[in-house]
Amino acid sequence: MNTRIKKGMLCNKIDPARLLSPELLPLDTSFQAGDVGVFEVLEIGKHTQLQSSGRNLSILPGDHIMCVFGTRYATNQFEGYIPSQIQDEYHLLGGGGVVGILESTHVKYEKEGPTRLKLIGMAVDHKGQIINTILERKNAIKKFTGKEAHKTKVILSLGSSMDSGKTTTAAYLVHGFAKKGITSAYIKLTGTAYPKDKNLAYDLGAAVSVDFSKFGYPSTYLSSEAEILNLYETLLTEVNTLNPEFVVVEIADGLFQRETRMLLQNPVFMSTVHQVVFSAGDSLSAVHGMETLINWEIMPSALSGLFTASPLLIKEVKEYLYEKQDLLFMPILNLEDLSLGKWPMIHQSSNLLQA
Incomplete structure (x- = not known):
């Protein structure tokens, strides 16, 4: 043995x-x-x-x-x-x-x-x-204030479910920034400890790439809201040492997952977010994911994810969102678009919709 x-x-x-x-x-x-x-x-x-x-x-x-x-x-x-x-x-x-x-x-x-x-x-x-x-790392954790988020521009990468493409979307978004000479960082805020996601973002151009496991967390599932917000502040402090213009923050799993929903429905957390990119696996999840986010008073800056590999699925999403929801401004970006830096830089400073 x-x-x-x-x-x-x-x-x-x-x-x-x-x-x-x-x-x-x-x-x-x-x-x-x-x-x-x-x-x-x-x-x-x-x-x-x-x-x-x-x-x-x-x-x-x-x-x-x-x-x-x-x-x-x-x-x-x-x-x-x-x-x-x-x-x-x-x-x-x-x-x-x-x-x-x-x-x-x-x-x-x-x-x-x-x-x-x-x-x-x-x-x-x-x-x-x-x-x-x-x-062992508790003394390194900082209390959430939101101040670190305001030193940069946070782009939140969300998905309709696990394996909807949000990690790849985040990594290629970072790649597009790197091609344009824009310094960006990547944070995996929630999920289960495994380095693949942060490694991909780093390989594609992030100046620094970190996740929650750096502070001893094997998983964030069932963590309290305060714990996750403190992790958010701490991880932002880590990457802000390089003064990135953008920090892409990925939240694991889908919109209805416990920690994801908890963060998205927290107005204080969302007030620290500059933009949101939403990834979906197919046209139905893209459309209804958008409807869910709008109901939560969150307007993404762009749609991406696995569905963008199919021109037919993109067409379906456009027909519904553009014609039924009157979201003519909503860009749908595939990996090539993201890699070329086709990201809507000028957008509202907060993704919380006005009541």
Whole structure:
């Protein structure tokens, strides 16, 4: 058996004083988001690799991996939660090393299921306290004031659902800015820890690219509104050191997801947003997503997403929005448009519609 400990991305710098075996944990132990543990891989499921520092680590049954407890909300993959008590088996919910108990699975992963784990021990410090990645960075978190957002122009990248194209939209928007010599940054504000999104934005031209995992969060699912607003302020502080003209902020999943809806219906948060780009997977989600945003008094500056790969879908959206909603000014931008920098720079300073 290979007993080398392979570390997930949130545990790269974790060096525990020792491991506290499950037998030594109190029976009423309640795990918290960010708690660090070492697990034995029992059976490989959906996740065959663990994202560590700079590369993916292949994992096999018998491997020991260091991960953190967290939740996950992914409509096209897994829904999972932190266990309320010690379990005989745990599940790898995300490739970045997020562990919990699976609640539901998208049908395409039902057969293979999650990678199954056994807890070897909780990582503890020299005082015998369980190491928690969120608590280790708590002193770096800034209280939300909104001031950092007003030092730049925030463009919010939203989507109708998971895999609607919002990450690609954000990255190509950044690429278009870079081509025009405009300094921009990228922030992934909510979601589950995995570096692919921020890496894509950086590769396509962002001066700096960061996400919530930098401050120890394995996931933002079920975080409080105050926590997310504080993360927003903190991440903006990070990127504002480079004085970007624009900061593209992506919020994970769809409009009806808990944290997304919470932020979009918060007028204080929305007052810090300069523009919104909305991505959709098809014409129906584009149209009804727009209607939802307008009902929430939010007017996007442009539409994009997977539907823009089809001229027919674009035609359908135009026919409805231009003729039925009288939104003749609403640009629909595909990836080529975004990459060429065809972004409506001059727009209202706030995306909150006037009552």
